[in-house]
Amino acid sequence: MSTKYPIVAVTGSSGSGTSTVKTAFEHIFYRENVNSCIVEGDSFHRFNRQEMRHEVKKALAENSHLSHFGPEANLLDELEALFRHDGESGTGKRRFYLHHDEEARPYERGPGTFTEREDIPADTDVLFYEGLHGGVITEQTNVARHVDLLIGVVPIVNLEWIQKIHRDTKDRGYQATDVTDNILRRMHDYVHFITPQFSNTDINFQRVPTVDTSNPFIARDIPTADESFIVIRFRDPAKFEVDFPCLLAMLQGSFMSRRNTIVVPGGKMGFAMEIILAPIIDQLMSRRRGSFKSERQRY
Secondary structure, three states: OOOOOOEEEEEEOOOOOHHHHHHHHHHHHHHOOOOEEEEEHHHHEOOOHHHHHHHHHHHHHOOOOOOOOOHHHEOHHHHHHHHHHHHHHOOOEEOOEEOOHHHHHHHOOOOOEEOOOEEOOOOOOEEEEEEOOOOOEOOOOEOHHHOOEEEEEOOOHHHHHHHHHHHHHHOOOOOHHHHHHHHHHOHHHHHHHHHHHHHOOOEEEEEEEOOOOOOOOOOOOOOOHHHEEEEEEEOOHHHHOOOHHHHHHHOOOOEEEEOOEEEEEHHHHHHHHHHHHHHHHHHHHHHHHHHHHHHHHHO
16 A cells, blocks of 8 residues: 555456446545556456457366356556556556457457556556455465555445346347356456455445346346445445544435445435545545655755
């Protein structure tokens, strides 16, 4: 962890909705005039799209498993090294994974490939990570220990699968049966490398639908925000001085389900994220400014 060069990470499975939290942070960074450097989790994949297809086929032929959820398909050591170097000196390198033609065209590369690595901008106030492994801990790496604010996005698993199936079939052109096979193939890595992260997160946002999602593989649509509740769990409320009475007053229809857990209507998810996260970002930036001020006074 770092006072001068804080790191914020949003972690969640594919289809979990991490982009919603990313949007909330972007609004906060803009309002608070915070220069953020975005690091995408996909950029730490070990293989490009074509290579990954080959490796998956090879693993299946060997009766093994390989997925983007697990360490074998990712450069987790490089992710930890980036967090460590940035936390120490505000320096490091990043690259981007080009998901589709629109992203790839400016780089004159094909989709499913990576850009060249580039330096993190020198005027960065906070490094912001969004991806699968922001809080991962394995026998070889410990990414979580370098993160100053770790957010988990964890819809209940049936809802997560519904969101993934709809996204991959409608936006990415996959067949529903292929998406289902992919879900099953990744289950071992999901259980061992994705789920454990949510015990280490500072805050979890878990979306719970109030409609029947018992068979996610035949669901015709994704439950709307108004058909859901958001369960927000704080691992240690004192760490960020969480004012629950204030949150309850601001979020109409919310209630406390445990001493460290507040439940809000799904339609207020974005608003809840912003009023919870904005004061925390303000704390991190105040500590950052104070650290640099103390250093200047010493010299």
